[in-house]
Amino acid sequence: MTFREDGEAALDWADAYLARVRELPVLAQVKPGEVQARLPAAPPDEPEAFAAVLRDLDEILLPAMTHWQHPRFFAYFGNTGSEPGILAELLVATLNQVGILWRTAPASAELEVTVLDWLAQLLGLPSGWHGHIEDSASISTLAALCAAREAGGGRRTVVCSEHTHSSIDKAARILGLELRKIPVDDEFRMRADLLDLADACAVVATVGTTSTTSVDPVPAIADACARAGAWLHVDAAYAGAAWVCEESRWSQAGVERADSLVVNAHKWLLTPFDCSCLWSSRPEALRDAFSLVPEYLRTSDVDAFNISEFGPALGRRFRSLKLWAVLRCYGRSGLQHMIREHLRLAALFESWVRDDDAWELCAPRPFSVVCFRLKGDDERNERLLERVNATGEIFISHTRLHDRYVLRLALGNARTTEEDVRLAWDVLRREAAHR
């Protein structure tokens, strides 16, 4: 077979998958080990046809996937591998650029800086920040906190709230930093009045926490950072996307004073995973932390950006190509349309919960995530979650708030319709009735 023929088959498969994904069970209906048991124990000695790979993808792997692209995937933070983004990944792999220094992939380096500048404009960020792409928010945060540690004159503590994402814990451990967690208020926002910045090299403020999408009081935190000379890192991995709509920019207050900011384009900005955008108003601090150019990589392109000097990895994929394709094929209006629709659907679902006496809301809803539960005890809600997810009709996740088990419905997939959200509510009420 040729690349063209195998490519047609792969493209057919992808096209059919996107068309039929809404008929598949959202959550994988398998037990641990089932896939491994069906795969050969040893690799083949002789070449097989690509068609055999597609066949096993269907028969062995597909039933064992949790379908993030299913329009009724309402767990964690949903995402969308949009069509232009998917096709751009085909091109990225074809070109197989490795961004080490500028000269190894000039188009990649320059497009990355430009596209991050475009996105900064779309989100209304201050002009002049340096942006680049990391694979995940975990690594973006690691990079930012590493720069903060190096700039921190020996201070070894990172401060965040009890609702900060676990990736901050992980980054602090890797970097050998202590973590101090500040309590939250009744709406799950960091208590800025309790901020203790003794020995702090950095504070992580979150806009859109993982459990409830609460928004930390960034202006007050920025004040405290300025007084203490601590680095302010803002984690807006999910919610930062909402800033493409001006009516959501209330949540951006204070962010203009950040030293670094992460927004994941692979969450709510239609870009296939991975594409985590990291901006900094102090890029020279990132460079001080990471730059290290050995002789065998030295070139004379002194004026160009070598993006590998701003983060932990040396070789970097041409990820900007997919973000570029997405921003062009959706435009500002296309991004706004999706975000606004998700906010509308979340408000609608929230209103249904509010109006039904058997249910209760458990947190304010700043963006597209609704925290709710069935009135009654934790066990009842836990069993309900297991039951609705086992149907395969929807997939939702949970969290714990005020020591209670709470359900989360998160809107984030561009293919989700009002009908899908209504079906989720129907499934929840139906399964709640079967005690």
Add this chain to the structure above:
Amino acid sequence: MTFREDGEAALDWADAYLARVRELPVLAQVKPGEVQARLPAAPPDEPEAFAAVLRDLDEILLPAMTHWQHPRFFAYFGNTGSEPGILAELLVATLNQVGILWRTAPASAELEVTVLDWLAQLLGLPSGWHGHIEDSASISTLAALCAAREAGGGRRTVVCSEHTHSSIDKAARILGLELRKIPVDDEFRMRADLLDLADACAVVATVGTTSTTSVDPVPAIADACARAGAWLHVDAAYAGAAWVCEESRWSQAGVERADSLVVNAHKWLLTPFDCSCLWSSRPEALRDAFSLVPEYLRTSDVDAFNISEFGPALGRRFRSLKLWAVLRCYGRSGLQHMIREHLRLAALFESWVRDDDAWELCAPRPFSVVCFRLKGDDERNERLLERVNATGEIFISHTRLHDRYVLRLALGNARTTEEDVRLAWDVLRREAAHR
């Protein structure tokens, strides 16, 4: 336009690119800033067609690329985005799986463990090692050294040779570890007799160093590590691929005693970038260093592997799909065929240099990289490098050995033929004659 139609156009583009890449200049013939100057300063408000993206890819980006897929790309370590790997990336983006916990992407988690086991078999590694995929060797090494630090009982020094890759320096800096560099012998191998393991939590031994592909004396280093209780990390990012051929396994001596090992499938194993394979004989140490499961991610799948607990990132791409496609579509014999052909071509080029009095070889050649120079001073060789790369006919890189400027010709692309290597030699001699 539909996904199918845009997809056809993207596939046509990819197919045509692979067919015509050998006619393009290998090294980008642009100056820093030229791409940025041609890109719009602001993103579009309204959607554009995907065809417009393809058009600008051709007109603006393509002339500014260094073509890693060009068969006469002989710089650094060459790579190949093979056809099955490219098409698998299309599928990866379509499925858009995010591996956080087992249940979020069961097929991804289990395929990754299985395929790393397959590759371990192909390379002749000990059975029972736990393997997973990171994006780059930089991150694989960071993960391994983080585990070593945590297991090291407070010891804070990493030991490596003067010829170790710069990513070790970077990882040590991030982890807050001191680096001790041991001198090399005349053939650029770590002087095991000079090993000083005072306060060492880890030693990094390299099989296939970046400058000359020299092989550190791993058995002696493993002895020293065993005596000192230090973690042995083996960096075989490039050369480990050669172990698919039994005649290259002389360079694997001692590796069976490693605590961790990195081999990049995206270098010499036909997998599009990124796919760095990290194995460990002490996976529980990696888990101790990285595991951190918060309430909102807790599930009952206690028996399954949650690969995010073995490395720094939380969300992980479905990278195993492309490695699986490559291993199946090439099979053991296909991989061996490519590696043997590259070793043959490197030996051939080496013989031409050896037989020409105007040139000299500068290092032994264990694998597919030849280190050589024109007899004469550094300036002459530097000017020669600039001149041959400016032709666009070939792209080679350089290093510094015994304080002399040395040229490197590295074989690593599957599309390279004997004719391409001969043309490289012709270009080098032609440009050397034009003083």
